[in-house]
Amino acid sequence: MNLFEHVGKFSRFLLLVLSKPEKGKIFFSQIVREIHKLGINSIGIVVIISLFMGAVITLQTAYNMLNPLLPDYLVGYTTRESMLLEFSSTIVGLILAGKVGSNIASEIGSMRVTEQIDALEIMGINSANHLILPKIVAAIFINPFLYVLSVFVGILGGLAAGYLTSTVAVSEFIYGIQYGFIPYYITYSLIKTAVFAFIITAVPSYYGYYVKGGALEVGKASTKAVVNSSILILLANVILTQILLK
Amino acid sequence: MIRLENVNKAFGDLKVLNDISITFESGKTNLIIGQSGSGKTVLLKSIIGLHDVDNGAIYYNDRNFTELNHKGKKEIRKEMGMVFQGGALFDSLNVKENVKFPLDMFSTMSEKEKNKRVEFCLDRVNIKNANHLFPAEISGGMQKRVAIARAIALNPKYLFCDEPNSGLDPVTAIVIDNLIQEITKEFNMTTIINTHDMNSVMEIGEKILFISKGYKAWEGNKDQIFNTKNQALNDFVFASDLFKNIKKST
Numbered sequence: 001m002n003l004f005e006h007v008g009k010f011s012r013f014l015l016l017v018l019s020k021p022e023k024g025k026i027f028f029s030q031i032v033r034e035i036h037k038l039g040i041n042s043i044g045i046v047v048i049i050s051l052f053m054g055a056v057i058t059l060q061t062a063y064n065m066l067n068p069l070l071p072d073y074l075v076g077y078t079t080r081e082s083m084l085l086e087f088s089s090t091i092v093g094l095i096l097a098g099k100v101g102s103n104i105a106s107e108i109g110s111m112r113v114t115e116q117i118d119a120l121e122i123m124g125i126n127s128a129n130h131l132i133l134p135k136i137v138a139a140i141f142i143n144p145f146l147y148v149l150s151v152f153v154g155i156l157g158g159l160a161a162g163y164l165t166s167t168v169a170v171s172e173f174i175y176g177i178q179y180g181f182i183p184y185y186i187t188y189s190l191i192k193t194a195v196f197a198f199i200i201t202a203v204p205s206y207y208g209y210y211v212k213g214g215a216l217e218v219g220k221a222s223t224k225a226v227v228n229s230s231i232l233i234l235l236a237n238v239i240l241t242q243i244l245l246k
Numbered sequence: 247m248i249r250l251e252n253v254n255k256a257f258g259d260l261k262v263l264n265d266i267s268i269t270f271e272s273g274k275t276n277l278i279i280g281q282s283g284s285g286k287t288v289l290l291k292s293i294i295g296l297h298d299v300d301n302g303a304i305y306y307n308d309r310n311f312t313e314l315n316h317k318g319k320k321e322i323r324k325e326m327g328m329v330f331q332g333g334a335l336f337d338s339l340n341v342k343e344n345v346k347f348p349l350d351m352f353s354t355m356s357e358k359e360k361n362k363r364v365e366f367c368l369d370r371v372n373i374k375n376a377n378h379l380f381p382a383e384i385s386g387g388m389q390k391r392v393a394i395a396r397a398i399a400l401n402p403k404y405l406f407c408d409e410p411n412s413g414l415d416p417v418t419a420i421v422i423d424n425l426i427q428e429i430t431k432e433f434n435m436t437t438i439i440n441t442h443d444m445n446s447v448m449e450i451g452e453k454i455l456f457i458s459k460g461y462k463a464w465e466g467n468k469d470q471i472f473n474t475k476n477q478a479l480n481d482f483v484f485a486s487d488l489f490k491n492i493k494k495s496t
Contacts, residue, residue, distance in 0.1 A: 022351055023351060110337070114332055114337075118296060118328075118330065119330060121296060122326055122406075123351065124319075124321070124323035124352075
């Protein structure tokens, strides 16, 4: 199947997904469940990675600032900007594409090959809408919170690393994270996070939903889902950066 | 009652169903039999609308299913119950939630009424003390029975079963067959069962459609099947030595 066929098929798939849910009450309870599954269950990995990345960014910046004319607070400034602009939105997005994306593709794919999706269709339920829309809504809702958490923990990690290794004074670091702050960057990153959340859920769902065959094909679909959603995240990152920061 | 008129279906150049016409009556267990690859699964999936037929008509009583729009088909689908080959129970829901699922989606019952209905359906298929168990925690036979309970939760007019006793031991298979037959009579449903299990044919074959290479090759019941002159059917029915010996002795 070539790219254009995929685009057409994906568009038709989205039409199915983005229709009115059968029952509001059930839809709402599914969203709550997905928020737990996709968001709350990802807090651990986001915290760990953000903490260490924040620390590494701080140390690398500190060890590469050899010019004595550069003020120490730039370490805090760089850590904040790195976390705020790129790491907490894009890199966390890529990590979640791996964790959440493979989970979604294999879950939906398994449902397809074990005829659970057919069972929904027979009942007269729009299976794509029933299974996938709650995931998309839940991810778009919860991922911005993960972003904020990641920024906070990353900066905290940077502060801790700077303090523990004595590479930067706490006061300098705190001054740096407040220096030249542009609030719009948060808006920009939150928009990116929401778009990435859509990609992370919709693309793997698409690959899982159209699986044909057995367990082997589910595995292949899961791999394709992660690879392609990662590529789309990077592509969307470039496009959104150009649109939102020009 | 479900009536098929000249149903045809092809996938690309491969013609899978050719001019299939038959009437499946209500209150009876109607069986579709045939070798693997004969087209019986495609026929069942066409009847329930998972495949669109190329031409021909499928009537649910007097409603032409093939000409209905999405909304019309959806209404008829609410009158259908389906038992899939593997049960197709929802992995993330426990036994009770699986049976309650169609009620949650489509009924206007109160929570108390739904629970009562779930209890009735599970009791009807002899499932006890398993409400909290998940599909992965119960046996294949139990999964099939829960699938039947789920299929009858909304009091369907039409029940479809795709190889309901595949993968089951002979004793459990007979239990499932008899259960489907009892339920069919009790609720006067039109039941269509896809099978290649000769035990099922002999046990519950009140009406049998034999498909060979996509064509309707024979139609009859379990009493007529032993004396058929149809060569393809004979080859299918008496493939095992056991049945060959039974035929010889009769």
